[in-house]
Amino acid sequence: MSDDPLLSVSGLHKYFTQNDGFIDRLLGADETVKAVNGVSFDIERGETLGLVGESGSGKSTTARSVLRLDEPTKGTVSYDGTDLTALSDREMTEMRKRIQIVFQDPASSLNRRKTVGQIIKQPMEIHGLYKGERDARVDELMETVGLPPQYSNRYPHEFSGGQRQRVGIARALAVDPDFIVADEPVSALDVSIQAQILNLLDDLQEEFDLTLLFIAHDLSVIRHVCDRVAVMYLGEIVELADADELFSNPQHPYTRALLGAIPQPVPELARQRQVLEGEVPSPLDPPSGCSFNPRCPEATEECTSVDPTLDDVAGATGGHKAACIHVDEFETGAGVPSAAQDVDERFSIENFDAEPTLVTDGRGDDDR
Ligand SMILES: Nc1ncnc2c1ncn2[C@@H]1O[C@H](COP(=O)(O)OP(=O)(O)OP(=O)(O)O)[C@@H](O)[C@H]1O
Numbered sequence: 001m002s003d004d005p006l007l008s009v010s011g012l013h014k015y016f017t018q019n020d021g022f023i024d025r026l027l028g029a030d031e032t033v034k035a036v037n038g039v040s041f042d043i044e045r046g047e048t049l050g051l052v053g054e055s056g057s058g059k060s061t062t063a064r065s066v067l068r069l070d071e072p073t074k075g076t077v078s079y080d081g082t083d084l085t086a087l088s089d090r091e092m093t094e095m096r097k098r099i100q101i102v103f104q105d106p107a108s109s110l111n112r113r114k115t116v117g118q119i120i121k122q123p124m125e126i127h128g129l130y131k132g133e134r135d136a137r138v139d140e141l142m143e144t145v146g147l148p149p150q151y152s153n154r155y156p157h158e159f160s161g162g163q164r165q166r167v168g169i170a171r172a173l174a175v176d177p178d179f180i181v182a183d184e185p186v187s188a189l190d191v192s193i194q195a196q197i198l199n200l201l202d203d204l205q206e207e208f209d210l211t212l213l214f215i216a217h218d219l220s221v222i223r224h225v226c227d228r229v230a231v232m233y234l235g236e237i238v239e240l241a242d243a244d245e246l247f248s249n250p251q252h253p254y255t256r257a258l259l260g261a262i263p264q265p266v267p268e269l270a271r272q273r274q275v276l277e278g279e280v281p282s283p284l285d286p287p288s289g290c291s292f293n294p295r296c297p298e299a300t301e302e303c304t305s306v307d308p309t310l311d312d313v314a315g316a317t318g319g320h321k322a323a324c325i326h327v328d329e330f331e332t333g334a335g336v337p338s339a340a341q342d343v344d345e346r347f348s349i350e351n352f353d354a355e356p357t358l359v360t361d362g363r364g365d366d367d368r
Pocket residue numbers: 016018033034035053054055056057058059060061062217282283
């Protein structure tokens with residue numbers, strides 16, 4: 001870690017208060033959803049940090065709180081030395097030129113009534129950028145993301161799912177940001193199209209010197225694009241490591257279980273894997289002690305009362321941390337023997353060079 005990360009998140013909390021009904025409010029019966037509960041991480045310039053975990057673990061809320069799309073309850077978010085949580089709304093709007101987001105579902109995140117050209121142009125208009133050159137810039141951005149510029153006057157429904165996500169990426173690039181949050185950018189897409197979009201993001205990162213926070217629930221996707229990975233469970237980071245280290249030497253039982261969920265073609269290895277049973281508990285009523293203990297195959301009595309902190313893994317390199325009181329008792333590198341190899345095969349290079357085909361029949365569903 002350098003002393004000068006682009007993004008530094010410290011002690012971030014986001015609690016939602018639920019008191020839906022009139023009676024609840026009258027009785028003061030608030031219920032607190034601890035969606036993000038004390039998360040800290042840095043992202044270096046030019047780095048891609050992956051945030052992974054099951055649905056409901058708090059990944060999107062972490063990203064939204066970093067961008068102040070949800071106001072953080074507590075904690076600091078330092079971006080290039082500026083504490084975002086202390087900025088006025090006007091200052092934050094100004095800062096959003098530098099920080100953009102790509103959403104999961106391009107179908108719902110693009111305005112159906114606007115042409116893709118208008119959609120890509122809009123951030124430039126909001127921020128008063130590229131006056132007089134916006135049309136030319138739309139064409140250039142469409143080319144950059146692999147879409148023919150002559151289709152800029154078409155509507156989102158005339159494009160396929162993968163192409164719509166390219167439009168979402170072009171929109172994010174329009175204001176020339178240096179940091180992009182990609183919130184499950186390929187989850188809604190077919191696997192072969194996922195590879196194209198991941199490859200595009202890889203290329204763009206290099207071309208535009210981007211720093212990325214990449215959110216996914218699928219470790220295979222994370223493996224392909226991320227330099228480092230933070231594993232989230234019930235609002236907390238339970239493991240943080242370089243991507244190679246995480247895949248070859250997973251420490252937290254939750255990470256091991258997530259790795260075990262990656263499809264395993266070798267029957268012998270498939271039998272060895274840990275199965276993750278049950279669901280993420282409600283953040284309205286988290287378990288005491290380690291929040292993973294009710295589902296953890298390694299849990300002991302102590303785990304029901306001791307809340308583990310995210311500590312350095314003994315003997316590991318590259319800032320590998322895990323939040324588990326039993327971590328030093330586990331066998332090193334004993335996660336899922338060929339998980340890394342499976343993932344590499346799934347996103348093999350053959351999947352990467354397919355040219356996008358534009359949908360011209362108006363259905364726009366050929367590559368989802
Ligand atoms: N606006 C909100 N009001 C109340 N609870 C919320 C709100 N937004 C999120 N939550 C809750 O916070 C928890 C974390 O949700 P979040 O969407 O951040 O998880 P996630 O890991 O991104 O999952 P997913 O992949 O399904 O989006 C969930 O229990 C969710 O129901």
